[in-house]
Amino acid sequence: MKTAPHQRLVMAGDRDVLKELLRRRLVECGWRDQVKIICKELIKENGQDITYDTLLSMVTSRARSLVPDSVKKELLQKIKNQLMSQEESLKM
Amino acid sequence: MSDHGCIHLNNFKAAKGIQPYKVIHSYFVTSTSAEARVRKAVSCLCHTCKTYKDRLHSCLHCIFFGCYVKGHIQEHAKTKKHFLAVDLSYGNILCFQCGDYVYDRELLAVAKSQWSESAKSLSLGEFYRAWEPTQIEAELLRKNPRRRRIVENSTIGLRGLINLGSTCFMNCIVQALIHTPLLRDYFLADRHHCPQPSRCLVCEVSHLFQEFYSGSKAPLTLHKLLHLIWTHARHLAGYEQQDAHEFFIATLDVLHRHCEAAPILVKDNPHHCNCIIDQIFTGGLQSDVVCQACNGVSTTIDPFWDISLDLGPAAGASGSDSSGPPTSLLDCLERFTRAEHLGSSAKIKCSNCQTYQESTKQLTMKQLPIVASFHLKRFEHSSIQDKKISTFISFPEQLDMTPFMSHRRNGNNNSASLDALPKNGEDTAFSDNRYCLFAVINHEGSLETGHYTAFIRQQRDQWFKCDDHLITRAKLKDVLTSEGYLLFYHKQILEYGRNSKM
Numbered sequence: 001m002k003t004a005p006h007q008r009l010v011m012a013g014d015r016d017v018l019k020e021l022l023r024r025r026l027v028e029c030g031w032r033d034q035v036k037i038i039c040k041e042l043i044k045e046n047g048q049d050i051t052y053d054t055l056l057s058m059v060t061s062r063a064r065s066l067v068p069d070s071v072k073k074e075l076l077q078k079i080k081n082q083l084m085s086q087e088e089s090l091k092m
Numbered sequence: 093m094s095d096h097g098c099i100h101l102n103n104f105k106a107a108k109g110i111q112p113y114k115v116i117h118s119y120f121v122t123s124t125s126a127e128a129r130v131r132k133a134v135s136c137l138c139h140t141c142k143t144y145k146d147r148l149h150s151c152l153h154c155i156f157f158g159c160y161v162k163g164h165i166q167e168h169a170k171t172k173k174h175f176l177a178v179d180l181s182y183g184n185i186l187c188f189q190c191g192d193y194v195y196d197r198e199l200l201a202v203a204k205s206q207w208s209e210s211a212k213s214l215s216l217g218e219f220y221r222a223w224e225p226t227q228i229e230a231e232l233l234r235k236n237p238r239r240r241r242i243v244e245n246s247t248i249g250l251r252g253l254i255n256l257g258s259t260c261f262m263n264c265i266v267q268a269l270i271h272t273p274l275l276r277d278y279f280l281a282d283r284h285h286c287p288q289p290s291r292c293l294v295c296e297v298s299h300l301f302q303e304f305y306s307g308s309k310a311p312l313t314l315h316k317l318l319h320l321i322w323t324h325a326r327h328l329a330g331y332e333q334q335d336a337h338e339f340f341i342a343t344l345d346v347l348h349r350h351c352e353a354a355p356i357l358v359k360d361n362p363h364h365c366n367c368i369i370d371q372i373f374t375g376g377l378q379s380d381v382v383c384q385a386c387n388g389v390s391t392t393i394d395p396f397w398d399i400s401l402d403l404g405p406a407a408g409a410s411g412s413d414s415s416g417p418p419t420s421l422l423d424c425l426e427r428f429t430r431a432e433h434l435g436s437s438a439k440i441k442c443s444n445c446q447t448y449q450e451s452t453k454q455l456t457m458k459q460l461p462i463v464a465s466f467h468l469k470r471f472e473h474s475s476i477q478d479k480k481i482s483t484f485i486s487f488p489e490q491l492d493m494t495p496f497m498s499h500r501r502n503g504n505n506n507s508a509s510l511d512a513l514p515k516n517g518e519d520t521a522f523s524d525n526r527y528c529l530f531a532v533i534n535h536e537g538s539l540e541t542g543h544y545t546a547f548i549r550q551q552r553d554q555w556f557k558c559d560d561h562l563i564t565r566a567k568l569k570d571v572l573t574s575e576g577y578l579l580f581y582h583k584q585i586l587e588y589g590r591n592s593k594m
Contacts, residue, residue, distance in 0.1 A: 003142075006133075007144070008133070010133035011129055013213075013214045016129075016216075017216065
C-alpha cells in the first residue's frame with residue numbers, strides 16, 4: 001500500500017477498526033492460541049532468555065501460514081471497500 | 093525478557109517520569125482522539141527512509157521516528173546514545189543496552205487506560221483484551237480450587253422449571269433466553285452492574301444464569317421473576333395462561349428499561365441505546381412507500397425485536413402468483429418482504445408530488461439483529477371468530493437472511509446514489525447473514541386450553557425438550573418437525589464494526 005491511502009485509513013480511524021476486527025477474527029478462529037503454543041514451546045526449547053527478535057524470526061512465517069484464507073479475504077475486501085468509499089466521498 | 097523494566101528504563105523514569113511515554117503512546121500508538129489520529133497519519137514515517145511500516149519505533153528521549161527492519165532506529169540509538177525506544181505498533185519499550193524489549197508495570201497500566209480511551213473515541217466500546225483476573229477474581233479462584241471441565245455430553249446449563257400454575261408460557265421463554273449464546277456470555281462474564289439490585293429484572297436473570305450453571309439439577313421456581321414481571325408489566329399480572337409471545341416482548345421491554353437504569357453511553361448518538369438487549373435483539377425494518385403516480389419513495393426505518401408472520405392465505409392477493417397460504421418460514425418471509433399494493437381505499441399523500449395517490453408498500457431488513465425471533469401468528473383473532481392455525485410450517489436449521497435485506501430486495505428503486513455507498517463498517521458485499529436455529533417454542537392444544545414447551549440447543553448441536561420441570565434429550569428431526577410457534581435464530585458470524593452493534 002502506498003503511503004497516502006494508508007494515511008487516510010489511519011486518519012479516519014478505519015485502520016484501528018480494521019485492526020480490531022482482525023484481532024477478534026484471529027482469536028475466534030483459534031489462531032492466537034495456536035501461535036501462543038508455538039511461542040511457549042520455542043521458549044521452552046531455547047531457554048527463557050531468548051530475545052524477541054530471535055523468537056520473531058522463528059515464528060513469523062509459521063504464524064503467517066496459519067492465518068485462515070477466509071480471514072485474509074474478509075480483511076482485504078473490507079480494506080478495499082473502505083478505501084473505495086473514501087474515494088467516493090472525496091469526489092463529492 | 094524482564095517484567096519489571098530494566099535498570100536503564102528505571103533510571104530514565106527517575107529522571108524524566110512517565111510523561112514522555114504517555115505522550116508518545118496517546119498520539120502515535122493508540123491514538124486517543126481524532127486529532128491524535130491526524131498527527132499519527134501525518135508524522136509516523138521513518139525519518140530516514142520515509143516508510144510507514146517495517147516496525148516503526150519512536151525514540152523515547154527525543155523526537156525521532158525510525159524503522160527497525162532497515163536499522164534506522166538502531167542507528168539513531170547508537171549515534172545519539174538514546175537507548176530507549178517505543179515500538180509504535182504495540183507500545184512496548186525497546187532497550188538497546190539490554191538488547192531486547194522490556195516490560196514495565198507502570199507503563200503497561202498507562203497503555204491499558206489509553207487503549208480504552210482510544211476505543212471509546214472510535215465508539216468501539218472496548219478493544220479485545222485477553223482476560224486477566226483482577227485481584228478480587230484471583231482471590232476467588234484461589235479460594236475455590238475446584239474446576240469444572242465441560243465434556244462433550246455434559247448437561248450443565250440445563251434445569252427444569254416448576255410450573256406455578258399455568259406459567260409454562262414463562263418457563264419456555266426463560267429457557268429460550270437462558271440458552272441464547274450471547275446473552276449467556278454476557279451474564280456469565282458478570283457484566284451487569286446495578287444500582288438497584290432488589291427491583292431489577294436484569295439482576296434476577298443474572299442470578300438465574302448462576303442457578304442454571306451451578307451444576308445442581310433440581311428444578312427451579314421462578315416466583316421472583318414472575319413477581320418482577322407482574323410489577324413492571326402490569327398487563328401480564330394474574331393467574332391465567334398468557335401468550336408466550338406477548339410475555340417474550342414484555343420481558344425484553346422490562347429488561348431493556350432496567351438496563352437503561354445503568355446506561356451505557358454511545359458517543360456519536362446519545363439517543364441510541366446500547367444495552368445488551370438492544371445489542372442482541374434489535375434490528376431495523378425499512379419501509380418503502382412508493383407513489384404510483386410519480387414513483388416517489390418515502391422511506392422510514394423502525395427498530396424491531398421480532399418479526400410476526402401471517403399464516404393465512406394472502407389477504408387481497410392481487411396477482412396470480414402464490415396466493416395460497418405459506419408452508420414454510422421462507423414462504424412467510426418472502427411474503428413479508430413483498431411489495432404490497434395498498435389499494436384505492438388507502439390513498440396516501442405523497443411527500444414528493446403532494447397529492448393523494450395509490451401506492452405500494454414494501455418492508456425489508458435494513459439491519460439484522462444478532463438474534464432473529466420469528467413469531468408465527470397461529471392465533472387468529474377476528475370479529476367473527478378466534479381460532480388457532482395448526483398447519484405445519486417448515487423451518488430450516490440454517491437460515492440465510494440475505495434475500496430479505498433492503499439492498500437486495502429493492503436495490504432497483506430508491507436512493508440510488510448516496511445510500512447505496514457502503515458506509516463505515518457496513519459493507520453489503522461481504523456481509524454474512526447466515527443464522528442458526530437455537531430455540532423453538534411450541535404450543536400444544538387449542539386456543540382455550542393449551543400447553544407451551546420449548547426445544548433448546550445446548551453445546552453447539554445437542555437438542556433438549558423443556559417441558560416445565562422435565563428435560564429430555566431430543567433429536568434435530570423432532571425440533572424441525574414440530575409445529576413451531578416462536579422460532580429463535582442466532583447469527584453465525586458477528587460483526588465488530590463501528591456502526592454494527594457489537
